[in-house]
Amino acid sequence: MELFDEFPSMGRTGLRDLKKGIDFAFRDFSRENGEAIENFFDPLMHFMVWFEKLLLATPWPIMILVFAALAWLGARSIWVVVGTVASFLTIGWFGMWEDTMATVAIISVATALCIGLGIPLGILMSRSNRMQAVVTPVLDIMQTIPSFVYLIPVVMLLGIGKVPGLIAVCIYAVPPIVRLTNLGIRLVDKEVLEAAEAFGSSYRQKLFEVQIPLALPNIFAGVNQTIMMALAMVVIASMIGVKGLGVPVLRAVSNQYLALGLMNGLAIVALAVIFDRVSQEYGKRLQKHRQGGHGA
């Protein structure tokens, strides 16, 4: 009963050749196309460099004013604004201003990119069940595969730097917005959609005046989750050359600097809480009309 004692594997040489084959094939591919792909992402990289420089070059009091204004526009709550200002002041006081700005820069760009790609993809997904059946497992994989695994091909293709970091963050952070856009559009009241149709709406009119507005609360929940997940990737992204709060955390881990790790970790938490509060409050305000009550 040899079969039961040992798993029938393909054998060492076979396996090694297979792995080698894949590695070489991908290496050849990245040698041939790496430059083209890099050129393709060049504008994005320039934009990110410019944006990060802008945040750093702007005097800190102005930046804090900008953050306070954004918090007010989003949340319309004086407490959120106070919390935001206090957090950024503390961060600066503890010497983490530059890293924090770098992190804010990459999170902003990553979120914008995820929204720009995720919402259209979610719309396509909501249009056909087949599309949904294809995209859903891909999203599942993107969310469950350990980030380190897809860091390898990304780094092989693009090397170390901002763009590969951004791509890694987006792979991890884009699924929720795709999913929730799809869900939100599918949940739009069938009768309202029928009404749009009955009054002669074109496809675009239906999409932009009915489906997207009615799906907005869900889409917004997706944006919120996407931001949170992007923040969660900050440390891993710093492993492939993204500047920001992740770098000192990484250094703290390898050198056992407890205080350094804690401080930067807490700064990430503070950013998460601010982004979360502001975007959630904004999402809530979008739905205000849904509340009944005795208007008039």
Add this chain to the structure above:
Amino acid sequence: MPDIKVSIKNLYKIFGPKGESMVQKVEDGATKTSLQADHKHVLGLNNVNIDIPARRIQVIMGLSGSGKSTLIRHLNRLIEPTAGQVLVDGEDVLAMSDAELRDFRRNRMSMVFQKFALLPHRTVIDNVSYGLKIKGIDKAEMRERSQKWIDRVGLSGFEENYPAQLSGGMQQRVGLARALATDAEILLMDEAFSALDPLIRKDMQAILLDLQEELHKTIIFITHDLDEALNIGDNIVILRDGAVIQQGSPQEIVLDPADDYVRDFIKDINRARVLDVSSVMEAGSSDSGLSFASDTILENAMPAMSKADVSSANVTRDGEVVGMVTLADMIGGIARPESHEGDQVTYR
């Protein structure tokens, strides 16, 4: 012969992957139940033929699941038929291209929905403007026209409210104003008042009749409530399992129900409010000195006779005596149909 606005010819709708091949089976006598059991297809509409006259209120009635919503959605092609024709002003709706169909829906046929189907993120005036906006009408005119209809349905002052802030009855007035605002000649109403409380429902029926008096639209009104059908319908079609069981005026349906299904429908209604004197009159004339116009309903005629203390009266049409009624005729008319065996109609 009144002019026909909408004509439905040999319309079949069979839900399921192979609907077309099922039409023959239905023509050969398959029923809704047998089609479901043997072929896993749902018979939605079964050879429906209806001519809907212009400028009248056509009621389509039937129990839940009888195919009313399916039928009305064929008129503006929200649902594609399996077989048959829908003609509006003689034009085949099913032959229209996508662009023609959009144009048709924008300008010639509008719709009111059971659950209102308003846009929750838009104010009342924006909801009423919806059809006009889709048509691409400029802002100032859009506002002016919407305001007119908001005033007309009694919602002045609520322009800037959101639907969720209004009661059901008010929301449906928004729905009605939205449908009227496009100036379409045909109005589809799918159980438009069924979600409302009885009192509000009566109100809405009154508003609709009031509007109709001045607008003379062709209204196709769906309901499962016979009282409502009799109150507002000029003509009634009764559907069962997707097939037309009977069509006619309210009086014809009440006086001569086609079968037990219809008889069941009419058994609890106030017949005196539906029947008029001409429907129970006999030949001859009366010398009581009392006379009624032929469309006087029994509910009004009987107390008048009792008050005048006479037992018969003349029936007049355009001032001419066309017959007479007796109290006995009237009482016979309002008596419920007796119980019956088989298909024999044994009442009266």
